[in-house]
Amino acid sequence: MSRFLFVLLILLFTNSTCADPQLYPFKLSFRAEPGKQIVMAQNNGPAPILATVHLLNPQNAIVDTPSPIVTVVPPQASIPIASVHGAVAGKGYRVSTSFKYSIGDPDAVHDPAATYRLPFQDGQTIMIGQVIGGRITTHRAPDSRYAVDFSIPVGTPILASRKGRIVDVDQNFTRGGNDPALKANHVLILHEDGTLGMYSHFSANRINVSIGQWVEEGTLLGYSGNTGYSTGPHLHFAVLTNTRTADGTAKYISVPVTFVNETPVQKIQFTQDQQLVAHYPVQ
Numbered sequence: 001m002s003r004f005l006f007v008l009l010i011l012l013f014t015n016s017t018c019a020d021p022q023l024y025p026f027k028l029s030f031r032a033e034p035g036k037q038i039v040m041a042q043n044n045g046p047a048p049i050l051a052t053v054h055l056l057n058p059q060n061a062i063v064d065t066p067s068p069i070v071t072v073v074p075p076q077a078s079i080p081i082a083s084v085h086g087a088v089a090g091k092g093y094r095v096s097t098s099f100k101y102s103i104g105d106p107d108a109v110h111d112p113a114a115t116y117r118l119p120f121q122d123g124q125t126i127m128i129g130q131v132i133g134g135r136i137t138t139h140r141a142p143d144s145r146y147a148v149d150f151s152i153p154v155g156t157p158i159l160a161s162r163k164g165r166i167v168d169v170d171q172n173f174t175r176g177g178n179d180p181a182l183k184a185n186h187v188l189i190l191h192e193d194g195t196l197g198m199y200s201h202f203s204a205n206r207i208n209v210s211i212g213q214w215v216e217e218g219t220l221l222g223y224s225g226n227t228g229y230s231t232g233p234h235l236h237f238a239v240l241t242n243t244r245t246a247d248g249t250a251k252y253i254s255v256p257v258t259f260v261n262e263t264p265v266q267k268i269q270f271t272q273d274q275q276l277v278a279h280y281p282v283q
Contacts, residue, residue, distance in 0.1 A: 026041070026042065026049050026099070026101045028053065029078065035085055035086075036085035038083050039082040039097075040079065040081070041080075042078040043077055045076075045103070046166075047103050047167035048072055048074055048075060048194070049073045049075075049103060050101060050103075051070070051071055052068050052099060054067040055096075055097055056098065058095045059094045060086055060092070062085055065081065065083075072106065102242055103242065107194070108193060108241055108242070110255045114193065114257065114258070115162075115267075116161040116239075116258065116259050117278075118268070118278045119158050119160065119161045119199065119237060120158070121157050122280045122281055123278065124156065124157075124277070124278045125277050126276050126277075127150070127151040128149070128150065128151070128276070129151045130148070131149070132145060134272030134273075143253060144238060144254055146255055147236055147237060147238035147254055148238070149234045150234055150235045151234045153224070155203065156235075157220055157222075158221045158224055159218050160197075161237065161259075163191075163214075164190050164192065164197065165189065165190045165213070166189060166214075167212075168186070169211055170186050171207040173185050173204060173227045174204045176227045177230070179229060180229050183227070184200040184202075184227045184228020185200070185201065185203070185204060187207060187209060191239075195241055196241075197238075198236070198237065199221060201234060202225050203225030206223040208220050208222050238254040239255050262279050262280050
């Protein structure tokens with residue numbers, strides 16, 4: 001779901017700047033200043049990034065900041081996180097680096113007044129599969145505790161439940177089954193309060209939005225499927241916060257949200273095996 005990367009680079013500093021390969025949306029870059037190199041955490045993506053960076057095994061190098069360096073990098077931003085200089089002047093020096101990152105600001109708090117529409121077109125009939133308070137088979141981790149599984153046929157249009165910016169998309173996976181190692185096609189939306197809306201199990205190559213795009217509530221995201229860890233066609237929906245753990249790494253936690261159906265306007269309380277019809281007349 002999240003974009004976790006682990007990269008090991010050996011950097012040799014002489015009189016010129018050495019930069020790592022291009023990585024999207026996060027990378028390390030290096031800015032040369034007199035007598036030292038400034039390590040820059042660079043986020044080229046549309047969402048905040050929680051990054052954990054290690055600067056390791058210095059050879060003739062002095063690093064001014066101990067590892068790990070845990071930092072939040074705003075979208076489309078580059079910030080200094082450390083400097084490196086040679087222990088012996090006039091000689092080359094080197095340091096290895098590694099990092100991992102996850103999408104989302106760990107200080108984001110879900111807006112308690114926020115409401116969500118059912119992510120389906122007007123008139124669509126759905127069945128509630130897994131939901132908190134019902135029989136739980138796979139929703140045991142913190143990132144799925146408050147998730148809802150909507151049982152729907154393959155090819156059902158999936159709409160945005162809340163407005164926001166698309167910050168992650170996967171749509172190239174083709175397999176589904178009772179195997180946690182299988183990856184699901186998904187769309188991740190950054191809401192205005194910093195939380196993340198996760199929509200999972202889309203059909204392969206049937207997602208209609210792209211990273212960086214702004215979507216309004218009710219925008220078509222793509223079409224449902226049965227990809228990833230799935231024993232039957234459904235949409236997995238959760239709202240997530242990206243929280244820090246004791247060692248500074250990321251941990252996604254789902255939060256409870258309020259769904260509202262229209263005509264008449266009413267809050268929805270999901271129960272296992274409940275059948276619902278979406279009522280959102282086109283204006």
